[in-house]
Amino acid sequence: MNAPRRPINPFPLPGWESTPMRPLRPWEREAHRDYYVDVDGAESAFQEFQQEVGDLTGVLEDGRLVLVTGDSGCGKTALVNRCADWTVLELGRRDLRGVVVDLTGCLPEDEELSIHERTVQVCDQLFDKLVDHGAMSPQAADTLRGDRDNPKRIFPRLGRALNDDVVLLVLLPSPNELLDEVIRYARQLRSPRVLFFAESAFFDADDLAELVRRLETWVPPITLLVGKLEDGDPGRFADDRLVRHTGVGIYPRLSDQAAELLGRICQSVAMVQRILHGTYERKLEAGLSYTEADQVTVDDIRAYLNGLGMQP
Incomplete structure (x- = not known):
């Protein structure tokens, strides 16, 4: 006999129910692969990445840098993680092992560091991650150990130090001094x-044009732009999440008027997720009007936002 369905919040990601605002991370959690929704133009950006990387020859021969830009909360990290996951799968089809090293949180938030200091810390922590993943032979690790905090020596030698079946995917901290830091990774390191991945909310079209110009004699970076929410995106996101858990739990649907309100007040997909999760959680905890016959209404959303001191 199947277990009875219980009231649930349909908006957290699988495995991360207690941290609903964490971005999709399919290279670590396979269940996330099916959770991408085409909002903010993210699907076209992902397809552009696939086309640019192609058969991975450029990555294998020269290495590449991928820079994802867009407003805060628009899904840049989720796109980076999707691109990394796709690359790992493609490498596996070639009997190669993609090793993802996430260094996005490796720098202190309370210190102003120069580009050199930032790359030194990234390099130093990368070395330990490579050892932990078994990405290098013990002999190569011993050879590089003395230079582990010297980016100009470590990074250009990584391709030779990695095991023959390994391709490295490095998720970098968001660049601080923007152009100059990105250029250092693309040209010197x-x-x-x-394959380096970086993301930033501070690049505009002029910055990208300058980046391409300054790297025109080198291997150009892959630049991907995630745009703003378009008409219908909030509703499409909500519909996708609401149909996923009908077999395991019960919850009310979103009224048409509530979906329209989300479209008016939300500037990013992160804001859509935050409001929907919070509204459903508040209604669930109240224990009232939380069946499949009920609706989440405009008043429910406003009540949640008022509780945060926000006016919709």
Whole structure:
């Protein structure tokens, strides 16, 4: 006999029910692969990445840098993680092992560091991650250990130090001094079989044009733009999440008027997720009007926002 369905909040990601605002991370959690929704133009950006990377020859021979730009909360990190996951799967089809090293949180938030200091810390922590993943032979690790905090020596030698079946995917901290830091990774620190990913909310079209110009004699970065929410995106996101858990739990649907309100007040997909999760959680905890016959209404959303001191 199947277990009875219980009232649930349909908006957290699988495995991260207690941290509903964490971005999709399919290279670590396979269940997340099916949770991408085409909002903010993210699907076209992902397809552009696939086209640019192609058969991975450029990555294997020269290494590449991928820079994802867009407003805060628009899904940049989720796109980076999707691109990394796709690359790992493609490498697996070639009997190669993609090793993802997440260094996005490796720098202190309370210190102002120069580009050199930032890359030194990234390099130093990368070395430990490579050892932990078994990405290098013990002999290569011993050879590089003395230079582990010297980016100009470590990064260009990574391609030769990695095991023959390994391709490295490095998720970098968001660049601080923007153009100059990105250019350093793209020009001075790139290496065969190393794919860097970086994201920033501070690049505009002029910055990207300048980046391409300054790297025109080098391997150009792959630049992906995640745009703003378009008409219908909030409703499409809500519909996708609401149909996923009908077999395991019960919850009210979103009224048409509530979906329209989300479209008016939300500037990013992160804001859509935050409001929907919070509204459903508040209604669930109240224990009232939380059946499949009920609706989440405009008043429910306003009550949640008022509780945060926000006016819809």
